[in-house]
Amino acid sequence: MAEAELADLPVFDLAVEGELGAQCAAMAQCIHETGCLVVRDARVTEEDNVKFVDMMQRYYAQSKEAKMADARPDIHYQVGVTPEFVETAKCAGAVASAP
Numbered sequence: 001m002a003e004a005e006l007a008d009l010p011v012f013d014l015a016v017e018g019e020l021g022a023q024c025a026a027m028a029q030c031i032h033e034t035g036c037l038v039v040r041d042a043r044v045t046e047e048d049n050v051k052f053v054d055m056m057q058r059y060y061a062q063s064k065e066a067k068m069a070d071a072r073p074d075i076h077y078q079v080g081v082t083p084e085f086v087e088t089a090k091c092a093g094a095v096a097s098a099p
Contacts, residue, residue, distance in 0.1 A: 013040045 012027055031037050059067070070080035077086060 009034060009036055009038050011038045011040050015040075015042045 067081045072080040
């Protein structure tokens with residue numbers, strides 16, 4: 001996703017009071033349309049955010065073999081790592097079937 005497109009994503013603020021069902025529906029629609037979700041949670045500090053990003057970078061810097069220990073095919077890769085070529089983009093089928 002291009003930087004300009006990222007800036008256009010809605011930000012869902014968890015501190016905002018309102019209809020929870022409507023907010024959940026809007027989040028689901030955002031994920032469906034963009035594959036991205038931006039959430040603001042006032043309980044999370046900048047330090048927490050930095051720690052999380054650092055942890056994710058360390059995880060994905062591991063060797064492929066180390067990450068594959070986290071693969072969970074028995075639950076359809078809903079958690080853990082997903083091996084290459086298991087998932088395909090939604091648009092891949094449309095492009096492949098285009099004349």
